[in-house]
Amino acid sequence: QSVLTQAPSVSVAPGQKVTIACSGGSSNIGNNDVCWYQQLPGTAPKLLIYDNNKRPSRIPDRFSGSKSGTSATLGITGLQTGDEADYYCATWDSSLSVYVFGTGTKVTVL
Amino acid sequence: EVQLVESGGGLVKPGGSLRLSCTASGFTVSAAWMSWVRQAPGKGLEWVGRIKSTSDAGTTSYAAPVKGRFTISRDVSVNKLFLQMNSLKTEDTAVYYCTTDELVYSGGYAYFAPLYFWGQGTTVTVSS
Numbered sequence: 738q739s740v741l742t743q744a745p746s747v748s749v750a751p752g753q754k755v756t757i758a759c760s761g762g763s764s765n766i767g768n769n770d771v772c773w774y775q776q777l778p779g780t781a782p783k784l785l786i787y788d789n790n791k792r793p794s795r796i797p798d799r800f801s802g803s804k805s806g807t808s809a810t811l812g813i814t815g816l817q818t819g820d821e822a823d824y825y826c827a828t829w830d831s832s833l834s835v836y837v838f839g840t841g842t843k844v845t846v847l
Numbered sequence: 848e849v850q851l852v853e854s855g856g857g858l859v860k861p862g863g864s865l866r867l868s869c870t871a872s873g874f875t876v877s878a879a880w881m882s883w884v885r886q887a888p889g890k891g892l893e894w895v896g897r898i899k900s901t902s903d904a905g906t907t908s909y910a911a912p913v914k915g916r917f918t919i920s921r922d923v924s925v926n927k928l929f930l931q932m933n934s935l936k937t938e939d940t941a942v943y944y945c946t947t948d949e950l951v952y953s954g955g956y957a958y959f960a961p962l963y964f965w966g967q968g969t970t971v972t973v974s975s
Contacts, residue, residue: 782884
Protein backbone atom coordinates (compact mmCIF):
# COMPACT_ATOMS: atom_id res chain seq x y z
CA GLN A 738 0.00 0.00 0.00
CA SER A 739 1.69 3.18 -1.24
CA VAL A 740 1.77 6.48 0.64
CA LEU A 741 1.36 8.31 -2.69
CA THR A 742 -2.08 8.08 -4.27
CA GLN A 743 -2.92 8.35 -7.97
CA ALA A 744 -6.08 7.69 -9.97
CA PRO A 745 -5.92 4.15 -11.42
CA SER A 746 -6.71 5.13 -14.99
CA VAL A 747 -7.66 7.93 -17.36
CA SER A 748 -8.78 7.93 -21.00
CA VAL A 749 -8.10 10.79 -23.36
CA ALA A 750 -8.76 11.48 -27.03
CA PRO A 751 -5.78 11.94 -29.35
CA GLY A 752 -4.47 15.47 -29.41
CA GLN A 753 -6.06 16.38 -26.10
CA LYS A 754 -4.44 17.20 -22.74
CA VAL A 755 -4.38 15.12 -19.59
CA THR A 756 -3.35 15.88 -16.02
CA ILE A 757 -2.39 13.19 -13.53
CA ALA A 758 -2.49 14.00 -9.83
CA CYS A 759 -0.34 12.52 -7.08
CA SER A 760 -1.37 13.03 -3.48
CA GLY A 761 0.96 12.53 -0.54
CA GLY A 762 1.82 14.02 2.82
CA SER A 763 4.21 16.29 4.65
CA SER A 764 6.90 13.61 5.04
CA ASN A 765 7.13 12.95 1.32
CA ILE A 766 5.81 15.39 -1.31
CA GLY A 767 5.48 18.18 1.24
CA ASN A 768 9.21 18.29 1.91
CA ASN A 769 10.94 16.54 -1.00
CA ASP A 770 11.21 16.90 -4.75
CA VAL A 771 8.93 14.84 -6.95
CA CYS A 772 9.79 12.78 -10.02
CA TRP A 773 7.55 11.22 -12.64
CA TYR A 774 8.26 8.00 -14.54
CA GLN A 775 6.67 6.61 -17.69
CA GLN A 776 6.45 2.87 -18.27
CA LEU A 777 5.43 1.86 -21.77
CA PRO A 778 3.94 -1.65 -22.10
CA GLY A 779 6.56 -4.37 -21.65
CA THR A 780 9.44 -1.96 -21.12
CA ALA A 781 11.49 -0.54 -18.26
CA PRO A 782 10.35 2.75 -16.70
CA LYS A 783 11.83 6.02 -17.93
CA LEU A 784 12.36 9.27 -16.02
CA LEU A 785 10.08 12.02 -17.37
CA ILE A 786 10.30 14.76 -14.74
CA TYR A 787 12.71 15.42 -11.87
CA ASP A 788 12.96 18.18 -9.29
CA ASN A 789 9.16 18.68 -9.57
CA ASN A 790 9.17 20.36 -12.97
CA LYS A 791 12.40 19.69 -14.89
CA ARG A 792 12.69 17.50 -17.97
CA PRO A 793 15.70 15.48 -19.10
CA SER A 794 16.86 16.79 -22.48
CA ARG A 795 15.47 13.71 -24.24
CA ILE A 796 11.89 14.37 -23.01
CA PRO A 797 9.66 16.58 -25.21
CA ASP A 798 8.10 19.71 -23.75
CA ARG A 799 4.63 18.15 -24.10
CA PHE A 800 5.37 16.76 -20.65
CA SER A 801 5.33 19.09 -17.62
CA GLY A 802 5.29 18.79 -13.86
CA SER A 803 4.25 20.92 -10.93
CA LYS A 804 3.98 20.67 -7.16
CA SER A 805 1.87 22.45 -4.59
CA GLY A 806 1.91 21.56 -0.91
CA THR A 807 1.50 17.81 -0.56
CA SER A 808 0.33 17.19 -4.14
CA ALA A 809 2.03 17.00 -7.51
CA THR A 810 0.71 16.98 -11.06
CA LEU A 811 1.97 15.64 -14.37
CA GLY A 812 0.60 17.26 -17.51
CA ILE A 813 0.75 15.84 -21.00
CA THR A 814 -0.43 17.84 -24.01
CA GLY A 815 -1.06 16.68 -27.56
CA LEU A 816 -1.73 13.08 -26.52
CA GLN A 817 -0.50 10.45 -28.98
CA THR A 818 -1.09 6.71 -29.09
CA GLY A 819 2.59 6.35 -28.24
CA ASP A 820 1.88 7.99 -24.86
CA GLU A 821 -0.25 5.05 -23.74
CA ALA A 822 1.59 3.91 -20.65
CA ASP A 823 1.59 3.71 -16.88
CA TYR A 824 2.74 6.86 -15.14
CA TYR A 825 4.17 6.90 -11.62
CA CYS A 826 5.02 9.76 -9.28
CA ALA A 827 7.80 9.22 -6.76
CA THR A 828 9.72 10.97 -4.02
CA TRP A 829 11.73 10.35 -0.87
CA ASP A 830 9.78 9.83 2.33
CA SER A 831 11.71 11.40 5.20
CA SER A 832 9.77 9.54 7.91
CA LEU A 833 10.06 6.09 6.38
CA SER A 834 13.57 6.75 4.96
CA VAL A 835 12.61 5.08 1.69
CA TYR A 836 11.93 6.16 -1.87
CA VAL A 837 8.21 5.80 -2.51
CA PHE A 838 6.29 5.40 -5.74
CA GLY A 839 2.71 6.36 -6.40
CA THR A 840 0.09 3.73 -7.14
CA GLY A 841 0.36 4.48 -10.85
CA THR A 842 -2.04 5.82 -13.47
CA LYS A 843 -2.74 4.01 -16.72
CA VAL A 844 -3.27 6.45 -19.60
CA THR A 845 -5.30 5.23 -22.54
CA VAL A 846 -5.51 7.24 -25.76
CA LEU A 847 -8.85 6.44 -27.37
CA GLU B 848 26.59 6.44 -23.02
CA VAL B 849 25.26 4.97 -19.78
CA GLN B 850 24.10 1.37 -19.96
CA LEU B 851 22.86 -0.97 -17.25
CA VAL B 852 22.43 -4.69 -17.88
CA GLU B 853 20.94 -6.94 -15.20
CA SER B 854 21.51 -10.67 -14.95
CA GLY B 855 21.15 -13.51 -12.47
CA GLY B 856 17.39 -13.86 -12.31
CA GLY B 857 15.69 -17.23 -12.31
CA LEU B 858 13.50 -19.69 -10.44
CA VAL B 859 14.28 -20.32 -6.78
CA LYS B 860 12.43 -22.11 -3.98
CA PRO B 861 11.10 -20.25 -0.95
CA GLY B 862 13.86 -19.84 1.60
CA GLY B 863 16.52 -19.92 -1.07
CA SER B 864 19.05 -17.33 -2.18
CA LEU B 865 19.90 -15.56 -5.41
CA ARG B 866 22.41 -12.89 -6.40
CA LEU B 867 21.53 -10.40 -9.09
CA SER B 868 24.20 -8.51 -11.00
CA CYS B 869 24.05 -5.20 -12.83
CA THR B 870 26.86 -4.51 -15.28
CA ALA B 871 27.37 -0.78 -15.73
CA SER B 872 29.07 1.04 -18.58
CA GLY B 873 29.58 4.72 -19.27
CA PHE B 874 30.27 5.55 -15.63
CA THR B 875 31.97 4.14 -12.53
CA VAL B 876 29.65 2.41 -10.06
CA SER B 877 31.56 3.75 -7.05
CA ALA B 878 30.86 7.33 -8.16
CA ALA B 879 27.10 6.94 -8.43
CA TRP B 880 24.06 6.48 -6.24
CA MET B 881 22.45 3.28 -7.47
CA SER B 882 19.18 1.60 -6.58
CA TRP B 883 17.25 -1.59 -7.20
CA VAL B 884 13.54 -1.30 -8.02
CA ARG B 885 11.18 -4.24 -8.47
CA GLN B 886 7.80 -4.82 -10.04
CA ALA B 887 5.65 -7.81 -9.13
CA PRO B 888 3.51 -9.27 -11.94
CA GLY B 889 0.70 -6.86 -12.77
CA LYS B 890 1.67 -4.52 -9.93
CA GLY B 891 3.31 -1.12 -9.54
CA LEU B 892 6.90 -0.13 -8.91
CA GLU B 893 8.54 -0.77 -5.54
CA TRP B 894 11.90 0.65 -4.45
CA VAL B 895 14.05 -2.10 -2.95
CA GLY B 896 17.12 -0.24 -1.76
CA ARG B 897 20.04 2.03 -2.58
CA ILE B 898 23.76 2.40 -2.20
CA LYS B 899 25.30 5.86 -2.18
CA SER B 900 28.57 6.79 -3.87
CA THR B 901 31.89 6.21 -2.17
CA SER B 902 32.23 9.97 -1.66
CA ASP B 903 28.95 9.83 0.26
CA ALA B 904 30.23 7.00 2.47
CA GLY B 905 28.63 4.24 0.42
CA THR B 906 25.66 4.14 2.78
CA THR B 907 22.96 1.58 2.05
CA SER B 908 19.22 1.89 2.66
CA TYR B 909 16.51 -0.73 2.26
CA ALA B 910 12.74 -0.96 2.06
CA ALA B 911 11.07 -2.55 5.06
CA PRO B 912 9.94 -5.76 3.27
CA VAL B 913 13.54 -6.68 2.35
CA LYS B 914 15.55 -5.24 5.23
CA GLY B 915 17.71 -7.90 6.85
CA ARG B 916 17.28 -10.28 3.91
CA PHE B 917 18.68 -8.32 0.93
CA THR B 918 22.11 -6.70 0.64
CA ILE B 919 23.32 -4.25 -1.99
CA SER B 920 27.03 -4.14 -2.82
CA ARG B 921 29.34 -3.25 -5.69
CA ASP B 922 32.64 -4.35 -7.20
CA VAL B 923 34.54 -1.51 -8.82
CA SER B 924 37.05 -3.87 -10.46
CA VAL B 925 34.30 -5.23 -12.73
CA ASN B 926 32.08 -2.15 -12.50
CA LYS B 927 29.09 -4.09 -11.22
CA LEU B 928 26.30 -3.60 -8.71
CA PHE B 929 24.89 -6.62 -6.87
CA LEU B 930 21.73 -7.54 -5.00
CA GLN B 931 22.17 -10.51 -2.68
CA MET B 932 18.74 -11.91 -1.84
CA ASN B 933 18.42 -14.40 1.02
CA SER B 934 15.45 -16.08 2.70
CA LEU B 935 13.39 -15.46 -0.41
CA LYS B 936 9.61 -15.44 -0.16
CA THR B 937 6.96 -15.94 -2.82
CA GLU B 938 6.13 -12.24 -2.56
CA ASP B 939 9.65 -11.40 -3.79
CA THR B 940 8.63 -12.65 -7.24
CA ALA B 941 9.14 -9.69 -9.56
CA VAL B 942 11.13 -8.10 -12.32
CA TYR B 943 14.14 -6.43 -10.71
CA TYR B 944 15.55 -3.26 -12.28
CA CYS B 945 18.95 -1.70 -11.68
CA THR B 946 18.94 2.10 -11.76
CA THR B 947 21.34 4.95 -11.27
CA ASP B 948 20.85 8.57 -10.25
CA GLU B 949 22.30 11.46 -12.21
CA LEU B 950 23.45 14.99 -11.54
CA VAL B 951 21.98 17.18 -14.27
CA TYR B 952 23.61 20.53 -14.95
CA SER B 953 21.42 23.33 -16.24
CA GLY B 954 21.80 27.10 -16.13
CA GLY B 955 24.86 26.87 -13.92
CA TYR B 956 23.09 24.73 -11.34
CA ALA B 957 23.27 21.02 -10.55
CA TYR B 958 20.07 19.09 -10.01
CA PHE B 959 19.72 15.62 -8.52
CA ALA B 960 17.68 13.31 -10.75
CA PRO B 961 16.81 10.02 -9.01
CA LEU B 962 16.55 6.78 -11.01
CA TYR B 963 17.63 8.56 -14.19
CA PHE B 964 18.89 5.48 -16.04
CA TRP B 965 17.30 2.01 -15.93
CA GLY B 966 18.33 -1.43 -17.04
CA GLN B 967 15.99 -3.76 -18.90
CA GLY B 968 15.27 -5.86 -15.80
CA THR B 969 15.76 -9.46 -14.77
CA THR B 970 12.96 -11.78 -13.62
CA VAL B 971 13.01 -13.52 -10.25
CA THR B 972 10.42 -16.20 -9.53
CA VAL B 973 10.13 -17.65 -6.05
CA SER B 974 8.04 -20.78 -6.11
CA SER B 975 8.08 -24.34 -4.84
